[in-house]
Amino acid sequence: QKEVEQNSGPLSVPEGAIASLNCTYSDRGSQSFFWYRQYSVISTELIMSIYSNGDKEDGRFTAQLNKASQYVSLLIRDSQPSDSATYLCAVSSGGGADGLTFGKGTHLIIQP
């Protein structure tokens, strides 16, 4: 049974600070890792994808992957109130037809 675990939160971060979201996964064969953002269980928006160990940066977002530790994280720099949402970690074994396995999501609150 493939599992993806996230701390459900809420995680409260002051505006302008760095928000750090973490995710662990059970399937060592996982190849693709994604962070999605949900506002009120609609609008499931892809934020980042990462496929190899290390860091990947896109604007204020940095995804970090450590396959040896089976750990994925998302850093949000200069957090804004509009970043308040639920962040979902999702994992797949990489094939085009593979379904994603999701974590339950971390509820992030950015305090003005």
Place this chain on the structure above:
Amino acid sequence: EPEVTQTPSHQVTQMGQEVILRCVPISNHLYFYWYRQILGQKVEFLVSFYNNEISEKSEIFDDQFSVERPDGSNFTLKIRSTKLEDSAMYFCASSGTGELQPQHFGDGTRLSIL
């Protein structure tokens, strides 16, 4: 930016009835997916579809469910003999060809079974 569109946004149906949820994937994508999210729970994979046939399905996707691509643009999920526990958000997603392509999600259909 191209997006996945789903209709309707909210569907209310009597228990035992059949429902069809509709999706228009991103136009040059070839992989299509359905997921569901019961309130307060994880997003769960139901089925993937490629080249006009099911590629993969989860244990949830039993004989009650079926998918179809009736024309070049729509992708549908049919749920027969709906039960109260089918109440959930249903998300459609699509992805491009090639390895490691991300899936892009629609805004979902909220299905309420009464």
